[in-house]
């Protein structure tokens with residue numbers, strides 16, 4: 001593990017807790033971003049993790065013979081372990097510790113590649129809407145673009161202070177239960193004061209799992225690569241489970257692949 005080189009100011013820490021997000025100009029070096037780009041593009045080229053249920057398309061029905069609109073790889077460092085040894089990883093963990101405290105655990109990594117000119121928007125959502133309804137979460141996602149993130153290519157947008165309430169009702173994109181991606185109900189009424197966060201390559205935004213966020217379509221001529229690291233305090237059981245009915249309605253190809261991969265490994269099945 002590399003030694004971290006970043007220390008947040010008390011103003012940055014206070015901003016994150018008050019607003020539910022934070023923008024950091026540099027989390028790693030240009031040199032490391034270039035190395036990561038090569039690793040990243042290769043993983044998408046070979047659809048790493050497809051059979052393991054770790055490759056999916058968020059905004060379509062994700063058929064095997066379909067060109068993905070918004071391809072994602074869950075746990076990319078499982079397929080490219082060199083991602084674990086980056087300065088980026090060390091600095092992201094340092095940021096998580098400074099924001100949430102020393103008990104943080106690593107919750108995984110994630111890669112989202114928006115193809116040039118055809119990338120779909122990732123609609124407004126709260127990450128916790130995908131989580132288990134019977135658990136309480138205090139988690140963050142650290143989102144790092146591997147090229148500039150701009151209004152044109154799909155930078156992050158946040159609704160300030162949206163992390164202070166509970167999880168809002170969500171539905172699968174287009175109300176299609178075969179689509180994995182979720183969208184908050186009635187986004188127009190909830191996002192009037194949203195803030196865009198353009199970033200240089202290797203910069204980062206941090207958001208809480210309850211913060212409403214969105215990225216636009218990629219209208220540029222280059223792919224928009226985002227690498228995401230997630231950290232959190234250990235989830236705690238709630239006294240009463242919440243009703244995340246939108247998860248119960250979903251029937252996706254991805255769920256089928258995850259199930260098949262688990263059966264192949266003789267692992268007991270559990271709900272995501």
Ligand code: NI
Pocket residue numbers: 125126127213
């Ligand atoms: Ni999200």
